Amino acid sequence: MQASSGDALEVVRPGLLTTVQDLGRIGYQRYGVPNSGAIDRAALRAANLLLDNEEGCAGLEATAEGPMLRALVDLVVAIVGADMQPLVDGQPVECGTAIGIRSGQILELQRARRGLRAYLAVAGGIDVPVILGSRSTCLPAAFGGFLGRTLQEGDRLQTGLVERSPAVLIGRRLPSGWLEPMGDILTVRVILGPQEDHFTPEGIRTFLSESYCITPQMDRVGARLQGPAIAHRSGADIISDSTPLGAIQVASDGQPMILLADRQTTGGYAKIAVVVQEDIGRLGQAAPGQVVRFCRVSLPEAYAALRAYQERFDALRRTWQSLPDKRASYRLRLGAGSYRVDVEGGRGTYRVHLEGVERTSEHADAQ
């Protein structure tokens, strides 16, 4: 799927912070290499599914203010996540749909008016070299993605080969419920630990009952929060250990910091809790000023939530897999004969035409 098809997109204006990301780099934290990958994984997965891509195909992650891109070939794209009021040649197009773009047209993502990070998937996926098992940009170590950096004006991106005809994809739409707006207060589910015993019972009560505000100190490494101080038993320091995605570390000032995709792989602050994986993406859509509350869940509850989350993606994939192309022709070979089968319809109702019998040339010639 990832054989290159030549330059497909040119960056006219890069936006605030636009990088190539897939679902991240697994297996290299032991060398100090962060996972990286999309902060809102659900958004990238959904955008890819809209286009019949593999869920883990690389796309663009735009932050707060999106890029302006010129199509160098005909493309099908989908934008999921923050609403950056996308335009094609100045005309509004919808988020959460598969959009056809002609060679020469300009796709513009503007300032986010809801959410923070938008994901642009392209049919075939963004094709950059796979480095340490992933196409994700690792900004702290400056490798991966497009030359290890954020996109800049004049960059040209390639896409993988597209297997589906654009006509099949264009117009597809995410079911309702996939683009829910964020409320005034964001409730984030957490599992306590691994070092909750470094905090006083009062400190844990504070953490679970008070509100915390996301500060402007937030990036792909982590998000610093501000609120009532969380009390440690005897200091914030631990013997440095591994820092899971979504870990909430509390420094000596009692303020929590949530670690995200480009975090350091080890850290020396006690971690009071870890955000459940599904909620990390929601958190990644929160802008500075957003109020966050933490809600404790048990491990079995987290597993049940994770299964339900996975089933939503499975259902989404089936939505389109179960439908044949709205109108398609197949060639059916039976013995030496060949039939043209026209299929029309969808959602369980198909009309099938069998047309004519042609002699296949290979068999005829062989005789």
Add this chain to the structure above:
Amino acid sequence: MSIRFLDGGESCLVVELGEAINVALNRQVRALDLALEQARMEGVLEAVPTYRSLAIYYDPLIVGRDALWQQVGRLYDSLGAQDDRTPQVVEIPTVYGGEYGPDLEFVARYSGLSPEEVIRLHSEPFYHVYMLGFVAGFPYLGDLAERLAVPRLSTPRLKVPGGSVGIGGKQTGIYPIESPGGWRIIGRTSLRLFDPSSEVPTPILPGDMVRFVPIAPHVYAGE
């Protein structure tokens, strides 16, 4: 010694083997890491060995926490002392002082030694590599000579060149890539500590021994 299992969220199991920084405990972590790698358990995605614990990342839709817990407990119980990989000695050719080590003079003055003595004390030991972390390829090294301990810069430098060898508090280390940093920089190595084009992207691995080898500036510059 009893071990503790801690949850780091729904897909990370932290196996804590003790509460100290010492080479024997760290070797046990390495041994468990190696045993886990050889066991090739289904659903285990990656493991991160640190000073005294092993973080095991897993897919809970494939293997549940309790099942993993039991399997890892059995691995730990059957660990032998010989299970650790034989450590390699990695030599770090280092130019001390001058433009490559702007803080060598400070360290000498602070510790009441001559720059030559600082170099000798720093390049003498074999440093145990406890783990890699912080940034890609950064080795956490053990046991700096006590006389060389110096406070960090009060204002960190915005840019420390990749390869810089520094001292911060009681620790010594090498900055693999250009980054901000508050350590006192006493030298620089031309050895590349992080190469993402290689499947094993770091020449130094947890459990290895590191030794700094003083070289002349023209050797570094490749003349």
